[in-house]
Amino acid sequence: MENIRIAVQKSGRLQESSLKLLKECGLKFSNGQNKLKAQASNFPAEVLFLRDDDIPEYVQDGVADLGIVGENVCLEKEKDIKTVQKLGFAKCRLSLAVPKNTEADSVKWFDGKRIATSYPVIVKSFLKKENISAEIHEISGSVEIAPGIGLADAICDIVSTGSTLLSNGLKESFSILKSEAVLISSPKLTDYKTELLNKILFRIKAVNEARNNKYILLNAPNHSVEKIASILPGMKSPTVLPLKEEGWSSIHSVVDEGTFWDKIDQLKAHGAQGILVVPIEKMIL
Ligand code: PRP
Ligand code: ZN
Numbered sequence: 001m002e003n004i005r006i007a008v009q010k011s012g013r014l015q016e017s018s019l020k021l022l023k024e025c026g027l028k029f030s031n032g033q034n035k036l037k038a039q040a041s042n043f044p045a046e047v048l049f050l051r052d053d054d055i056p057e058y059v060q061d062g063v064a065d066l067g068i069v070g071e072n073v074c075l076e077k078e079k080d081i082k083t084v085q086k087l088g089f090a091k092c093r094l095s096l097a098v099p100k101n102t103e104a105d106s107v108k109w110f111d112g113k114r115i116a117t118s119y120p121v122i123v124k125s126f127l128k129k130e131n132i133s134a135e136i137h138e139i140s141g142s143v144e145i146a147p148g149i150g151l152a153d154a155i156c157d158i159v160s161t162g163s164t165l166l167s168n169g170l171k172e173s174f175s176i177l178k179s180e181a182v183l184i185s186s187p188k189l190t191d192y193k194t195e196l197l198n199k200i201l202f203r204i205k206a207v208n209e210a211r212n213n214k215y216i217l218l219n220a221p222n223h224s225v226e227k228i229a230s231i232l233p234g235m236k237s238p239t240v241l242p243l244k245e246e247g248w249s250s251i252h253s254v255v256d257e258g259t260f261w262d263k264i265d266q267l268k269a270h271g272a273q274g275i276l277v278v279p280i281e282k283m284i285l
Contacts, residue, residue: 004196007064010049025203072179087181094177116146117156144168209283
């Protein structure tokens with residue numbers, strides 16, 4: 001059987017979550033330290049371990065069929081690829097940053113300055129839009145040391161926790177782009193590979209739904225069952241089971257992470273007791 005080839009980052013910010021997602025989608029493969037590729041034992045897929053910056057090009061050229069990469073890299077590389085699904089992890093922003101004692105609160109400050117970055121395409125288009133002309137110094141790594149060694153007045157780089165900036169005596173001045181990990185695909189997949197992509201996509205959605213929802217169980221007096229059912233509509237409708245104790249029911253449903261704490265307060269107000277909230281592993285709607 002022909003494999004669908006999925007490129008993931010070899011090492012760095014996206015790697016761990018990318019592999020975790022593929023494993024949660026049921027793909028079994030080993031990720032040995034120095035491996036360049038791994039065959040899944042239970043799915044016609046091969047995982048390729050590559051530099052994230054190279055992934056868009058490999059996917060465009062069909063060396064890999066799919067890739068997990070940051071939106072920032074996709075935008076910078078301008079390759080002929082399709083973004084299939086946002087993945088919700090490796091959230092970060094691309095920001096202009098300056099030495100911590102520099103006052104650079106408006107974009108105007110960057111006019112005529114030297115900016116070091118690994119994202120020349122994105123930065124140039126941003127500056128053009130803002131009518132700022134600055135000198136771009138493209139460097140491929142360790143951008144944050146550029147101001148300290150006199151190579152640039154400012155940098156534009158990925159900020160996630162902000163600790164890299166902090167430890168290099170820099171501060172964020174202007175965020176120009178938000179980014180997260182996405183699943184990309186080659187624009188020319190065969191029908192067979194499109195079918196495999198759809199299978200993987202179906203699983204990714206189930207994993208993400210599960211991550212955003214919790215299974216909730218509680219006890220409530222029978223007279224509150226209707227009210228509680230309207231607070232916790234669940235996937236179709238909640239399950240209501242009688243308790244051995246007369247006049248009480250057990251209600252089982254699904255609640256989404258975002259509204260969870262608000263709902264707990266409402267449930268308690270309606271006499272709910274013994275509330276259990278448990279993680280869901282997969283959720284298929
Ligand atoms: C980015 C950036 C910083 C770091 C910022 O690298 O270049 O090194 O992450 O993260 P922090 O705000 O949490 O300190 P990225 O992972 O994109 O690495 P790469 O350039 O090696 O692909
Ligand atoms: Zn990279």
